[in-house]
Every structure is written in C-alpha cells, then in structure tokens.
Amino acid sequence: MNNPKVKIKKITNLSNDWYKLDKVNFDYQLISGKWQNQNRESYNRGNGACILLYNSKENTVVLTKQFRMPSYLNGNDDGMLIEVCAGLLDEDDPISCIIKEVEEETGYRINDPIKVLEVYSSPGAVTEIIHYFISEYNSRMKISEGGGKEEETEEIEVLEIDFNSALKMIDNGIIKDAKTIILLQYAKLHNLL
DSSP, X not given: OOOTTEEEEEEEEEEESSSEEEEEEEEEEOTTSOEEEEEEEEEEOOOEXXXXXXETTTTEEEEEEEEOHHHHHTTOXXXXXXXXXXXXXXXSOHHHHXXXXXXXXXXXXXXXXXXEEEEESOTTTBOOEEEEEEEEOOGGGBOSOOOOOGGGXXXXXEEEEEHHHHHHHHHTTSOOOHHHHHHXXXXXXXXXX
C-alpha cells in the first residue's frame, strides 16, 4: 500500500463468520489537493482460481452447475448457475488450487493449466483476485464423476457442452456468471475452438 493520496485512519471488523467484512475509514486526497474523509466496506473472501476446460477436437467445454445463494436472493429463480470450474486458493498457489478443483468438481485430472488472466471481479466491494486458466481435456483424463466435496456442502453437476451452444447460452441469458463469460469469450477471441 504505497499510495500517498490514501491515509487509512481505522479498520473496524464487522463480521468474521464465513469470510471477513471490514469497514475502512480513510482520508483520500482529491485532484484539487483537498483531503476528503471516506468510509468503505471491504469484503475479504480470499483469492480464487477458475478454468475453462476445452476439447478442440470435439469442440466442447466442461462447465458446472450448482446452487448459489446470493444469486437466488437477487432474482435468480432457482439459484442455479452454470459456471466454469473454480475455487478459493485457501493455502494453495493458483496452479495447485485449480488442478485440485478440476479433479474434485469435474472428475478430470489435468497437468499443465495455462494462466491467461488475473481479474478483480468486483473491486468496489470485494478484495478477491481471480486467476483465470485454460486447459485442454479429453475423455482419457476423466478419473471420477466429480461433483465436489460433500464436506464442503458441494453438489455440482458436470456439463459437457458444445462450444457454440455455450456461447449462445451467454446471448440468451442462461450463462450469467462473469468468470464463465470471460473465459468463453477468451476462447472465442483466441480461436481455441
């Protein structure tokens, strides 16, 4: 934190249940030179990683479908979202995390994911950086059914979808998850499929 225009005065923890929510009081120097006192809430859930698994020979991608409470509370009728495989880093580095998450969630074992992006998804309120990966897959890499870890209360459906159908699912509003849209568009822009 090296911005001379920011002077943090006080950080008050508001919640530390599932993740950490802090209220930050700080002074911010405006372009005019005047200092202004501001308050912001900052939600820290840790950093994450996500991946698009794609099969260039079959023109397919592997996505997941699971219940997401915040989306349910904000108008998603059944709370189900179609997403790329993803998870929090916890104590892992991004590559170790995504290799583990792919196996747990999708049942595929991958070796060499390629990092393509690093994104703040909602920087106005959330500290999280998501590390974006891609990796080719094929049927020989499938070692289990996937579905997530029961002890993490995960119930994940694994979907293998034609790439062009996945792109249409963005257009018709079936896919609404930002990281999934970003990686599908990345694949399209870079002619992966």
